[in-house]
């Protein structure tokens with residue numbers, strides 16, 4: 149079924165009786181060409197591009213909970229490609245380009261809204277760093293614009309420009325950045341993959357790997373054993389747990405990141421704004437709520453809930469940036485588990501076990517990466533070679549000293 153304005157109109161006239169479920173609920177088959185573990189954004193995008201771009205449709209996506217219940221439905225929905233390092237920028241720019249055409253591509257309204265992202269500058273040294281970043285972005289084919297203090301004042305008059313401790317001196321804008329309705333991305337990819345023959349199996353937890361003689365030939369699940377020619381792990385915050393089933397230790401730690409939504413307010417924020425003197429980012433949803441977040445909780449955890457000191461820290465960042473936020477009531481907050489890698493960059497790679505592939509380490513920037521991650525992982529699975537924009541995302545890069553440390557903070561995952 150194709151969605152269109154005409155279809156909505158027709159259904160409205162006929163009592164909405166013609167809508168079909170967005171994806172099927174199939175029983176798992178005994179064997180697949182590819183089994184993808186994890187029905188988050190990345191797993192579903194991988195299945196979609198495997199089917200659409202490579203014609204590989206004998207694929208199952210195994211999800212232990214429900215589609216959209218993981219980080220893909222828990223993030224603050226920001227998309228951008230304002231990276232600096234060569235290993236990253238081309239990848240994230242490919243992702244932004246895929247976002248720009250995604251809704252037409254999978255025929256689903258994901259509310260892609262390129263309302264722009266503005267990173268604020270608070271010191272001369274920070275301006276130098278942002279000029280360098282902006283130049284790197286432009287050289288990689290992305291867009292970047294350096295704004296003066298006056299320009300920022302005009303676009304965001306509600307910010308605290310004269311805060312004695314964190315005066316705002318300008319900003320780096322990426323106009324093509326913005327936000328996307330996160331869970332709709334999962335549903336859109338699920339629908340697109342399902343309609344091409346992919347089996348999406350919910351409530352199916354992978355509990356073990358079938359490995360012998362250095363070859364992975366399937367998985368044990370809560371719904372029985374499923375054989376596969378290729379097993380593709382894509383489980384975000386659960387990466388270390390799932391890969392330990394294959395006896396692998398990853399350069400990843402799991403931490404909680406929290407998100408916050410205020411009560412609905414009249415439109416005030418033109419796009420995404422990030423504080424440059426602390427960790428705080430904010431946008432406004434179409435329903436009017438201010439959607440914001442900050443740092444991860446500093447300790448390792450697999451619990452999908454955060455703690456109060458981080459709530460206080462995030463709210464302090466918000467107050468320093470836009471004091472009027474103190475008048476808004478907090479409506480909801482939640483946590484998600486982040487797979488924080490040692491250099492803050494992800495992995496899309498084969499493992500030393502034949503037939504076992506790994507995608508993870510997205511830290512708290514993996515939502516924007518969803519389309520390119522699926523695109524590149526599908527390429528790797530179909531052709532057994534890395535996609536040209538993801539060649540640096542190898543598991544052995546720490547052994548080779550080839551880190552992609554965008555923040556330059558070293559092997560301290562909680563700081564990336």
Ligand SMILES: Cc1cc2nc3c(=O)[nH]c(=O)nc-3n(C[C@H](O)[C@H](O)[C@H](O)COP(=O)(O)OP(=O)(O)OC[C@H]3O[C@@H](n4cnc5c(N)ncnc54)[C@H](O)[C@@H]3O)c2cc1C
Pocket residue numbers: 185186187188189190191210211212213214216217218219220221222223224225226227352353354355382383384385386390405406407441482483484485486510511512513514515516517
């Ligand atoms: C609060 C918060 C804010 C964020 N904000 C942003 C942002 O603004 N921009 C941005 O780019 N990124 C952001 N992120 C990060 C982003 O959401 C993640 O990096 C990304 O969603 C991870 O990929 P995924 O969608 O595939 O993960 P998930 O949706 O978590 O998918 C992984 C799936 O694997 C399943 N799974 C785990 N173990 C098993 C198993 N044994 N068997 C079967 N299934 C299993 C899980 O149930 C889960 O559904 C944020 C994250 C959080 C939590």
